[in-house]
Amino acid sequence: MKMSFDDDFKNCIDHALRNQLPSEQLPALTERITEKMHDHFGGGRVYVRKQKLAQRNDEILANFTGNNTAQLGQQFGLSRAQIYRIIKK
Numbered sequence: 001m002k003m004s005f006d007d008d009f010k011n012c013i014d015h016a017l018r019n020q021l022p023s024e025q026l027p028a029l030t031e032r033i034t035e036k037m038h039d040h041f042g043g044g045r046v047y048v049r050k051q052k053l054a055q056r057n058d059e060i061l062a063n064f065t066g067n068n069t070a071q072l073g074q075q076f077g078l079s080r081a082q083i084y085r086i087i088k089k
Helices: 005-017 026-041 051-063 069-076 080-088
Strands: none
Touching (some): 005 026, 051 069, 051 080, 069 080
16 A cells, blocks of 8 residues: 555654654644645745755855865765765755
């Protein structure tokens, strides 16, 4: 049986909040968050980048001095073109 996006999303919310809230509050909160996501993003395409990539890209941006793309590329195992793409965003 293939899980729907909603099921997968609800499982992620449940997993993230399981130790933060009383278990009886989780179903209602999970449902409310899912509804809000549908209201806000429903019908559109949403890209959610991986957190590790987001952290890496943020670190690249923080360390970019204007003339160190080769160094950053070596440090992060990326080409200079990939560094430039990250910086452009």
